[in-house]
Amino acid sequence: MSDHSFELKGSLFPLSVLYCQDLSAAAVKTQLQQKLAQAPAFFYRAPVVINVESVTQTPDFAAIAEVFKELELVLVGVCGASAELKKQAQAAGLASLQLSKSKTPAKESKEKETKTEAALAAPVMETKVVEQNIRSGQQIYAKGADLVIRGTVGAGAEVIADGNIHIYGTLRGKAIAGAAGDSQKRVFCHKLEAELISIAGSYWLSDSLQGEYWGKSACIGLQDDKLVLADLL
Structure with a gap:
């Protein structure tokens, strides 16, 4: 008999993705401080993923994680990482996430049909x-x-x-x-x-x-x- 008091299920949650070519800890801190100043309450304890697809230098993930902690943001992990960067991110305690793949025309068409059906079925607000x-x-x-x-x-x-x-x-x-x-x-x-x-x-x-x-x-x-x-x- 299965135990339903403990379950591990997959789910999707919105995450902010940081795109920054200069991933030195100092540059990341400066850029984040500028963004946070515009909407501090909105970003408080917000989960963030760093896109490292176009990064040329090797980031110091441990130092970057400290910056996020100092600014009261939650650094979840990285995406778009090479095999080497994945290892380094994981060594710093970060997750490695997959970039979403491009949608095919057939899939886009199906999604539009689904959205239209959902909109028709939804109650008037x-x-x-x-x-x-x-x-x-x-x-x-x-x-x-x-x-x-x-x-x-x-x-x-x-x-x-x-x-x-x-x-x-x-x-x-x-x-x-x-x-x-x-x-x-x-x-x-x-x-x-x-x-x-x-x-x-x-x-x-x-x-x-x-x-x-x-x-x-x-x-x-x-x-x-x-x-x-x-x-x-």
Whole structure:
């Protein structure tokens, strides 16, 4: 008779992946400190994997792990490593993860069909409406619902929804849509100046958002697991 009090099962969790060609401990610390300064609460104790596919020098994984510990991040392991780098990472107590393989057209087509069927079967989400500005330090969460903000989301404020987020004002703080993992959700705002936007675990900080749509109305969604910006129609 099997013992169900102890089970080991495979599962998938969102992990931040660090891409950095200079993997010296000093360079990693400087770059991470700059990112953490933009959204410290979002990254607190966040699990991270380092992509070493394009690294030319041999990293000191033990020193890098100490940097992560000092900055209160969790270094899980590496991906894209050669056989030698795998050994060195494992010697430092890090896991070696596989890079996701490219999807074939047939697989992409099947996934689209599955997503469409799931969307048709999914119940209609409720909508939480907030008719005020969201000030620094405030957090609004629409659990199992879309979120509509009839005002501005200030710097240091955070709005979260399991569904879509609509902001009829300036977005200066953080907006996290699809918080329950639905990659079809989006963020809509009338003026984009965000500190951070996240959809189903994929996120961009303000420096990645500052481009064509910065300071303008925008719609942010996921395409091929990457955030994309478009006009607000």
